[in-house]
Amino acid sequence: MSTAFSxxxxxxxxxxxxxxxxxxxxxxKPGFHKTExxxxxxxxxxxxxxxxxTNGLPQGTAHFLEHMLFENEAADPSTAFARLGAQVNAYTxxxxxxxxxxxxxxxxxxxxxxxHLVLEPxxxxxxxxxxxxxxxxxxxxxxxxxxxxxxEELLNALYHDHPVAHPIAGTIASIAAIDEVLLxxxxxxxxxxxxxxxxxxxxxxxxxxxxxxxxxxxFRNGTxxxxxxVRPEDHRPAKTEVTKKKDIKNDMLMLGVKFDRPMTKTCxxxxxxxxxxxxxxxxxFGKASPNYQDLIRKGLVNEAFEATAQCEPDYxxxxxxxxxxxPASAAKALWNLLDTxxxxxxxxxxxxxxxxxxxxxxxxxxxxxxxxxxxxxxELEDVDVFDLIEAIDKITLDDLRALLPKLSIDARTTxxxxx
Amino acid sequence: xxxxxxxxxxxxxxxxPTTKFKTAFVQLRFSAPFCPETLNLRALLPYVLLSGTxxxxxxxxxxxxxxxxxxxxxxxxxxxxxxxxVISFSLSVVNEFYLPxxxxxxxxxxxxxxxxxxxxxxxxxxxxxxVVKDEIRLLREDIEADYADKAEFAFQRMVEHMFKDELARxxxxxxxxxxxxxxxxxxxxxxxxxxxxxxxxxxxxxxxxEDYIVAAIRRRFSFQPRPADPVWTDTETKLIEAPASITEYxxxxxxxxxIGYRVPTRAGSPDYFSMIVASALFGDSDNSLLYRTVRExxxxxxxxxxxxxxxxxxxxxxxxxxxxxxxAAAATIEAVRQQVASGMFSDEDLAVAKMAVIKRMRQAxxxxxxxxxxxxxxxxLYERPYDLLENIALVDAVTRAEVQTRIAAFVLDTVYELTRxxx
Numbered sequence: 123m124s125t126a127f128s129x130x131x132x133x134x135x136x137x138x139x140x141x142x143x144x145x146x147x148x149x150x151k152p153g154f155h156k157t158e159x160x161x162x163x164x165x166x167x168x169x170x171x172x173x174x175x176t177n178g179l180p181q182g183t184a185h186f187l188e189h190m191l192f193e194n195e196a197a198d199p200s201t202a203f204a205r206l207g208a209q210v211n212a213y214t215x216x217x218x219x220x221x222x223x224x225x226x227x228x229x230x231x232x233x234x235x236x237x238h239l240v241l242e243p244x245x246x247x248x249x250x251x252x253x254x255x256x257x258x259x260x261x262x263x264x265x266x267x268x269x270x271x272x273x274e275e276l277l278n279a280l281y282h283d284h285p286v287a288h289p290i291a292g293t294i295a296s297i298a299a300i301d302e303v304l305l306x307x308x309x310x311x312x313x314x315x316x317x318x319x320x321x322x323x324x325x326x327x328x329x330x331x332x333x334x335x336x337x338x339x340x341f342r343n344g345t346x347x348x349x350x351x352v353r354p355e356d357h358r359p360a361k362t363e364v365t366k367k368k369d370i371k372n373d374m375l376m377l378g379v380k381f382d383r384p385m386t387k388t389c390x391x392x393x394x395x396x397x398x399x400x401x402x403x404x405x406x407f408g409k410a411s412p413n414y415q416d417l418i419r420k421g422l423v424n425e426a427f428e429a430t431a432q433c434e435p436d437y438x439x440x441x442x443x444x445x446x447x448x449p450a451s452a453a454k455a456l457w458n459l460l461d462t463x464x465x466x467x468x469x470x471x472x473x474x475x476x477x478x479x480x481x482x483x484x485x486x487x488x489x490x491x492x493x494x495x496x497x498x499x500x501e502l503e504d505v506d507v508f509d510l511i512e513a514i515d516k517i518t519l520d521d522l523r524a525l526l527p528k529l530s531i532d533a534r535t536t537x538x539x540x541x
Numbered sequence: 542x543x544x545x546x547x548x549x550x551x552x553x554x555x556x557x558p559t560t561k562f563k564t565a566f567v568q569l570r571f572s573a574p575f576c577p578e579t580l581n582l583r584a585l586l587p588y589v590l591l592s593g594t595x596x597x598x599x600x601x602x603x604x605x606x607x608x609x610x611x612x613x614x615x616x617x618x619x620x621x622x623x624x625x626x627v628i629s630f631s632l633s634v635v636n637e638f639y640l641p642x643x644x645x646x647x648x649x650x651x652x653x654x655x656x657x658x659x660x661x662x663x664x665x666x667x668x669x670x671x672v673v674k675d676e677i678r679l680l681r682e683d684i685e686a687d688y689a690d691k692a693e694f695a696f697q698r699m700v701e702h703m704f705k706d707e708l709a710r711x712x713x714x715x716x717x718x719x720x721x722x723x724x725x726x727x728x729x730x731x732x733x734x735x736x737x738x739x740x741x742x743x744x745x746x747x748x749x750x751e752d753y754i755v756a757a758i759r760r761r762f763s764f765q766p767r768p769a770d771p772v773w774t775d776t777e778t779k780l781i782e783a784p785a786s787i788t789e790y791x792x793x794x795x796x797x798x799x800i801g802y803r804v805p806t807r808a809g810s811p812d813y814f815s816m817i818v819a820s821a822l823f824g825d826s827d828n829s830l831l832y833r834t835v836r837e838x839x840x841x842x843x844x845x846x847x848x849x850x851x852x853x854x855x856x857x858x859x860x861x862x863x864x865x866x867x868x869a870a871a872a873t874i875e876a877v878r879q880q881v882a883s884g885m886f887s888d889e890d891l892a893v894a895k896m897a898v899i900k901r902m903r904q905a906x907x908x909x910x911x912x913x914x915x916x917x918x919x920x921x922l923y924e925r926p927y928d929l930l931e932n933i934a935l936v937d938a939v940t941r942a943e944v945q946t947r948i949a950a951f952v953l954d955t956v957y958e959l960t961r962x963x964x
Contacts (some may be wrong), residue, residue, distance in 0.1 A: 131563075131639060153561045155903040200836050204828035205889070206922065207896040227896070263843060265794040268689050270875040368793035371685035410604040416674060424682045445686060474608045478777025484639045488562045490907055 123332065128508040131487055135497070135508065138330045139268070142341040147501045148331055151490055156227045158494040160222040161240055162502060164319075164347070165312035168285040170292075180299040181347040182257070182286075182292015183308055185214040189253050191243050191306055194289045199239055207244045208232035216286050217434075218502060224491060229326060241313060241340035247302045258294050268368050270395030276378045276441065279361040279536040284353055286437050316347040321498040352435050357382045359536040366540050372424070372445040374540040375437055377456055379436035381528050388442045389482030389503035394513050395525070397479070398534050399431030399440065404475040405468045406459055407442075413459055414467070421450040433489055453537055464526050469519055476514055483511050544927075546920060547755060551764025552741035555916050563639050565647060565747030566909035567632040569658060569762070570917075571739035572771050574946045577624040581723050582731035583626050584715035587617030588676045589728060590630075591668075593662035606653055611635050613650045615657055621713040623773040623852045628735065630658055632669045634908070635746060655761040661732070663876055666733075668725040684717050691959065692859060695797035699768060699857070699957040702787055703801040707777040709853055715922065740769040742920070746946075747813060753902065773921045774807040777861060786955040788960065795843065798867045798959035799860040801875060802951040808851035809922035814935040815943035818894050820849040823881055824858055826897035830886060833861065834877050841870040867958040875953060882949035884941065891941060898936050902929060915942050 123138040165187075169180040181193045192199045192212060203210035207227035213220055221240050223232050264271060274289055281287035291297075323330050335341060357380050367375075382514040387395070407429065414505045423444040431440045442460070446452040459466070486496055500507045550768070552673035573579070578620040597603045599913025607613045619626060634650040661668065687693050696711065704710040708860040741764055745754050824831035835845045845860040862870045880886070905911030906929060907936045 136862070154907045156907050198833070200827040200839075201833060201893075204826060204897060207900055208896075214936045226900045226906070259843070263795045263861070264690050368689075370689045372682050372689075378772055410601050410608055412601065415599065415601045418679075419671075421678060424679050424687065426682075430596050445682060447682070471605075474605060476609035477610075478612040480640075481610075484563050484635045485612065485614075485633070487563060488909065 123328075126506060128511070129312050129436060130511065131484060131508070133487055133508075134521075135506075136490055137381070138332045139447075140315065140332070140529070141338045143314070143347075144318050144320060144341050145501070146320045146322070146335055147497065148190070148326065148328045149497055150326060151493075152322055154325050154490050155226045156224050156328055156490045157225045157322070158222065158491050159229060159233055159236065159241055160220050160494050160498050161236055161320040162319045163219045163221075163313055163499055164217070164317040164502070165219050165308070166215050166217040167288055167290045168253070169312070170285055170288065175323070179268060179304070179308060180292060181288045181296040182305065183300060184219055185291045186218050186253065186257060186297060187305055187308055188212050188214045188221075189257060190245055190249060191240055193249050195252055198422070203232055206232045206235065210236070214290055216290070217393055220495075222494065229322075230330070233334055233503050234338060237338045241527075243309065245302050245305050245309070249468065250300065250302045250305065254297060256272065257297055260305050260318060261289075261291050261294055261334045261359055262293070264289075268370060268374065268540055270376055272376050273441070273445075275364055275366065276376045276536060276538045279538060280359045280378050280439055281437070282355055282360045283532070284355050284437055285432075299420055300307060310401060315341045315345070319498065320503055321494050321501060323494045323497070328334060330501040338489060354382075355427050357534050359534065362536055364525065364536070364538040366538070368540040370540060372447065373449045375443070375449050375452055376538045377453065378443040378536045378538075379440045379460070379529065380534045380536070381433070387433075387435070388436070390505050390539045392435070392511070393503070393505055393510055396431050397432045397514060398521045398525060399433075401472055401517065402463065402467070403429040403431075405471050405522075405538070406463050406466050406477065407456075408471075410471065410474070411468075417455060420451075420455070422446055422455050423450055449539055457535070460529050463529055464523070467519060467522055472519055472522070479514055480511070513515055544916065545751065546926065549743075549759055551766050552762070553920070554755070554758055555742070555744040555913075555920060556754060557744070557746040557912055557916065558749060558751065559746060559912075560748045561907075562747065563636055563877060564909065565634050565636060565745065566746045566913065567651070567654065567747065567912055567942070568913050569629055569654075570629045570632075571735045572622070572625040572627045572742070573739045574712075574772075575621050575624055576714075577708075577711060579626065579731055579826075580711055580713070580829075581715050581720050582728055583619050583628055583735075584718075584722055585673070585680055585712065586728060586731055586735065587628055587630065588680060589668055589672060590657050590661050590732070591615065591617055592672045592676060594653070594656035595660040595662055596656055598662045600958055603653070603657070603755075604700045610646045610650050610653070611640055613646065613653070615654055619713050620788075621709070621711070623771075623775045624708070625740075625771050625773065626713065628739075630654065631910075641852060646792050651757060651761060659736075663729075666747075667729050670725055673723065673725045673728060677723060680715050681720050683718060684712070684715055684720075691791070691795070691797055692861070695959040696857070696859065697956060698787075698789060698959065699801055699955055702785060702957060703855075703955040704777075706779065709775060709777065737765070738767055740767075740771045742917065744916060746912050749882050753790045762823045769800035769897055769922070772848055773852065774809060776807070778803060778854070779951055781954055785955045787955065789957045790962050791959055793864075793959060793961055796862045796864040796867045796958060798842070798858075798860040798862050799955075799957040800871060800953070801955040802858075803949050803954050804849075804947070804952075806852050806947060808918065811945070812947065813851065814932070816851070816947050817849060817898055818939045819881075819929055819934060819944040819947035820847060820856060820890070821897045822879065822890060822944060823847055823856070824895035825849065826894055828890070828893045828897065830877050830881060831858065831874060832889070834872055835873050838845055839873055841866055841873055845870075845874070855954075858931065864961045864963075867960060871958075872958050878948060878951055884945050884946055884952075887910050887945075888941075891939075891944065893903075895936050895939065899933050902932055902936070907945045
């Protein structure tokens with residue numbers, strides 16, 4: 123067991139690894155009623171390589187497994203958890219599947235139930251058949267979700283064959299190939315303590331949490347963490363423009379710029395780079411910048427505007443999103459700003475943006491549920507969130523300038539429209 | 542949490558000292574009778590005020606100052622509560638304890654907050670035309686963006702049908718069709734009315750000494766006394782001869798079903814606690830009978846839940862259904878309601894519904910906004926201040942018979958379906 127303390131935040135992170143290899147992180151929040159527990163499995167849609175890949179898992183396997191684990195009891199899990207005073211849910215992302223609950227009652231009965239459901243499933247052919255229909259309908263349902271769909275379309279246009287561009291739930295065709303044998307194998311491979319992480323936030327006794335995970339029979343020894351595959355792509359996007367017709371009143375525009383990833387960077391360095399990008403965007407078109415005010419005045423963007431960067435070991439891109447009534451002019455203006463970014467870095471603004479970010483990190487520590495997901499994301503990468511917050515001060519304007527060559531946007535850009 | 546309600550010049554201040562959070566939270570609320578004539582003005586006003594003060598003349602300058610004050614957040618919005626239109630301004634500031642040594646932010650943040658409310662930037666005695674024009678566009682596009690969310694759109698359509706002749710049909714957010722008619726001068730008049738005539742409440746939650754906060758608030762906020770008779774529940778209703786059934790068509794892959802019931806119990810009623818337990822048991826919790834029956838047993842929908850609009854006296858059921866199956870789902874939902882009314886639920890169901898309600902009450906105390914909302918609810922509607930343990934005891938005391946009575950009193954008003962043409 124190890125303890126990290128942040129003087130800046132007056133918060134403590136307690137970390138331990140059980141004898142079965144499960145990593146545990148606890149953030150005690152004395153005085154809070156709610157306890158939030160996340161159990162993360164290092165298995166997501168980027169681990170599915172499809173027909174061309176090495177592990178032969180069809181697109182949508184991780185998501186399908188998540189569904190199956192919550193179908194394996196006579197009682198529906200959400201009602202079973204409700205009877206213990208807990209609210210449960212789960213999600214599958216590109217690199218992780220997370221099962222989580224919150225409660226204001228004693229956490230252990232619900233934690234024991236969670237460990238059992240996630241690690242000791244009974245996957246039967248009949249259940250798989252039934253779930254296939256449910257997921258197929260869920261895939262159709264996504265079509266009403268224009269915002270999520272748009273991001274998926276952008277990734278699809280940016281990447282040629284990288285699994286990050288695959289829809290997390292798969293397609294109706296890809297899930298047809300999934301059966302109970304495949305799911306059991308995937309579970310045996312990925313759902314092993316060494317590939318899992320338990321995150322607990324709340325007014326808990328850390329020793330009791332560690333003991334509960336150490337002694338629960340569901341966590342068995344011995345299996346190694348599966349190797350994850352790295353699949354770099356060159357910087358050219360698969361498509362440069364995609365337009366979809368939708369029943370909406372404001373057009374939507376999403377501009378993506380793809381990076382080459384230097385494979386040598388650590389997760390910590392990638393996270394620092396994401397923060398540096400946020401500072402660059404702040405100078406370029408943040409809500410306190412003259413350019414944003416100008417875009418608003420010209421009626422090109424509205425307050426749905428946002429810009430983010432994602433820097434991962436084997437892929438990375440920036441996304442600029444807005445709703446607009448003038449999609450062509452808005453795209454041109456944003457393109458132009460990105461293209462002339464080198465002239466627009468502002469030292470005074472950069473220092474102010476640092477202050478805001480530090481304040482925002484402090485505020486995050488008010489909210490038990492938000493914290494569990496926020497800290498877990500860093501823990502999964504072995505990044506200490508306290509160290510990351512300390513690193514903000516050390517980011518310089520030169521670090522921002524070093525990002526600029528990645529914005530040679532003509533050859534790397536994709537634009538998607540919903541209109 | 543030892544809390545106090547203090548009467549100051551023209552308003553009441555609710556103070557909740559706590560060391561649980563890393564930020565202090567201040568909310569200032571202005572309430573006036575809700576009416577269609579001022580709907581757009583009051584929807585737009587907070588955003589125009591957030592667009593420039595005499596010291597920080599643009600949105601950009603306000604944002605820059607907020608950022609300088611370590612991510613201080615100033616927000617505003619408008620809501621309908623009972624018969625009132627409530628404009629609220631809120632301020633969230635990081636405690637100086639968590640900031641580098643020299644940082645003094647609370648007083649500066651409170652000054653900026655005061656300026657937003659009391660010292661707007663004016664040009665030739667009115668709001669600037671260009672600012673009003675920009676804010677009208679942004680608000681209109683924000684309202685239009687809701688159209689992309691089909692569940693939200695279906696809910697709005699049900700509300701418009703169900704409350705056709707009542708104030709509740711209006712969206713406090715603004716009316717798209719008439720928003721363009723707002724002028725700077727009309728906005729200025731609405732602003733002056735707000736300062737002179739509205740019922741005013743202030744709340745502060747955080748780690749502070751009471752004397753310091755009371756002095757800080759008193760120094761900045763002062764209002765003339767005004768007659769106040771706010772009405773926090775909406776008692777408009779209608780005679781229902783037969784439920785209305787409406788089907789509309791749109792570009793959706795999933796049909797959206799919305800059912801509206803009238804209920805006689807409103808916030809502030811002695812039956813309020815049995816009503817929230819009944820609502821949790823019916824459709825507003827993970828173990829609800831609607832979820833277990835309509836989704837898990839009959840597989841008629843992807844999601845189903847109900848929500849109790851306590852100020853209005855209504856319960857809304859929302860469901861996502863495969864096109865063509867909405868009528869079957871609607872019939873099952875009503876059958877479930879009748880079962881609950883006739884007592885067809887277990888003691889365990891009732892106990893689990895109470896647990897869900899108590900969980901919600903407890904976790905509200907983990908959030909600054911939750912605390913402010915809970916105190917406001919009791920300060921407005923009850924003779925006693927908010928008290929978590931007393932409320933939990935009232936939930937625990939709810940009986941089966943009370944739950945049956947509450948559910949039996951639902952009156953089906955409107956069944957609305959948004960679906961595809963080819964379904």
